Amino acid sequence: MKESLIGIALIAVLPLGITHGTAAEPATDRPNIVFILADDLGWGDLSCYGHERLRTPQLDRLAAQGTLFTQFYVNGSVCSPSRCAFFTGQYPARQRIHGHYADPQQNADRGMSQWLDPQVPNVAALLKASGYATAHIGKWHLGGGPGAPTPQAYGFDYVKSVVSNEPAWIEPAAVLWPKSSTLIVDEALDFIRQHKDEPFYVQAWMLLPHAPLNPTEEQLKPFLNFSSGGAADWAAVPHKTAETIYYASVADLDAQVGRLVHEIDALGLGKNTLIVFSSDNGPEDIHIKNAGHSGVGSAGPFRGRKRSLYEGGIRVPFIVRWPDRVPAGRIDKDSVVAGVDFLPTVCQLVGATPPNAPALDGEDVHDILLGTSRPRRKPLHWEWRFRVFGEPFHRSPQLAIRDGDWKLLMNPDRSRVELYDIKADPAQLDNVAQQHPEVVEKLAAQVLSWQQTLPAGPVEASAGKSDYRWPGTPVPKPAGKKKR
Numbered sequence: 001m002k003e004s005l006i007g008i009a010l011i012a013v014l015p016l017g018i019t020h021g022t023a024a025e026p027a028t029d030r031p032n033i034v035f036i037l038a039d040d041l042g043w044g045d046l047s048c049y050g051h052e053r054l055r056t057p058q059l060d061r062l063a064a065q066g067t068l069f070t071q072f073y074v075n076g077s078v079c080s081p082s083r084c085a086f087f088t089g090q091y092p093a094r095q096r097i098h099g100h101y102a103d104p105q106q107n108a109d110r111g112m113s114q115w116l117d118p119q120v121p122n123v124a125a126l127l128k129a130s131g132y133a134t135a136h137i138g139k140w141h142l143g144g145g146p147g148a149p150t151p152q153a154y155g156f157d158y159v160k161s162v163v164s165n166e167p168a169w170i171e172p173a174a175v176l177w178p179k180s181s182t183l184i185v186d187e188a189l190d191f192i193r194q195h196k197d198e199p200f201y202v203q204a205w206m207l208l209p210h211a212p213l214n215p216t217e218e219q220l221k222p223f224l225n226f227s228s229g230g231a232a233d234w235a236a237v238p239h240k241t242a243e244t245i246y247y248a249s250v251a252d253l254d255a256q257v258g259r260l261v262h263e264i265d266a267l268g269l270g271k272n273t274l275i276v277f278s279s280d281n282g283p284e285d286i287h288i289k290n291a292g293h294s295g296v297g298s299a300g301p302f303r304g305r306k307r308s309l310y311e312g313g314i315r316v317p318f319i320v321r322w323p324d325r326v327p328a329g330r331i332d333k334d335s336v337v338a339g340v341d342f343l344p345t346v347c348q349l350v351g352a353t354p355p356n357a358p359a360l361d362g363e364d365v366h367d368i369l370l371g372t373s374r375p376r377r378k379p380l381h382w383e384w385r386f387r388v389f390g391e392p393f394h395r396s397p398q399l400a401i402r403d404g405d406w407k408l409l410m411n412p413d414r415s416r417v418e419l420y421d422i423k424a425d426p427a428q429l430d431n432v433a434q435q436h437p438e439v440v441e442k443l444a445a446q447v448l449s450w451q452q453t454l455p456a457g458p459v460e461a462s463a464g465k466s467d468y469r470w471p472g473t474p475v476p477k478p479a480g481k482k483k484r
Helices: 057-065 079-088 104-109 123-129 173-194 217-226 242-266 339-350 437-451
Strands: 008-012 032-038 067-069 133-139 158-162 200-205 273-279 318-321 330-332 380-383 399-403 406-410 417-421 458-460 481-483
Touching (some): 032 079, 032 173, 032 242, 032 339, 057 242, 079 123, 123 133, 123 339, 133 173, 173 200, 173 242, 217 242, 242 273, 273 339, 399 437, 417 437
Parallel strands (some): 067 330
Antiparallel strands (some): 273 318, 380 399, 406 417, 458 481
8 A cells, every 4th residue: 555645734813712521620741742763663773672783872872861761562553543543542444444545545544534533532722721922843644635623623733744635846766755754843943932831732743664664875875885886986886775865864863863863952942852763653664665775763672563563563662751759761661652651641741631522542551651661551452454574484463462571462263373572482483372372262262352452444365465476376367345
């Protein structure tokens, strides 16, 4: 499924009268919040997460000044579902967001809504009702095209966005992508400077390292040693490898995040600003056409990539900094935290009342952010109704549940049942379903019951399959869709 640039919007609006929740008494020490979201950055793409060849000094510094989490999950294995979960605290399928938003026909063919309903409670509207100045800058991808609301309808005072409904940065991807991190950080800093004397919430949702990547010659130079011909003479380089292109793009993202953090500190705002950094899903697969020249993002030690429900598709970096409140230099290897937790946690930190209905799927984990490691109270669920690209090894079943150290993956018809002890086997290589039938039955009942609460819709015939055409096997006919 190919993502398309639907539109780019610049909107500066007056405060909205959205009342998705009732504001609680303000917290005595309400932080500013800056939420930086990378696009298709893998768990293993940062040196602080173990990358052996790519250096990310700015994000490493951010992690050293705050807390790095090793068991953080997004709630969708592609862009739009993951963003919905962060933004609303709900599993995205509840809003009929099963895959990335594309053109209206493709959305309809996949049983999806055309955009996130602005009346669904969200972080921006709740913070605005609590007295925060709010801005969304960068990738939106929660709906665009004819009739779609612009992001301002969701509670933002200021918006400059891509993959949304109204054009602003109208440039071809090849021109926009290499400078996109700089443009997003510039806009974020302008908004922060204008609102530094009041509480603010900024979503800086980046475009990198989502394909197509096209770094500039200046961005490429430090990484030409990864290409044929080396870095001694640019003209003598026969070709740039995927590593050169991908590393140059991530390095630019790293540098611009560092510039944003540095300026926040220079403005004297660092002590009372909660900075959150994460990614929307695992790294793109090189078999996808627009990533064929660059799809070497790292999922670290994990099986799976973007679209997969194995760890590499949904387990991503998560770094949090809030000086003197979030412990510095801490690595939390035990707590299981997720994107759906963002909204209830932010509400607790700022003294906003979470919405009463619909019920949130996430849980308040502010105690974990502030230094307490503890077991998760709610299990996590996932569903993927479509094909997983790439090698069969990465093609997960359609459903997954994580509860404690156990993770079960299965198809609804039980054609594949896989149980893993994630603490003992994070790479998901040892399926222990036969050894623990009681665990399988318990988790299967939970995830199947959860799936029944989701809107019905088309399921691709190849979903949940890990078939390989062995020698002598006939070439299969093109797969269609089936109804769930």
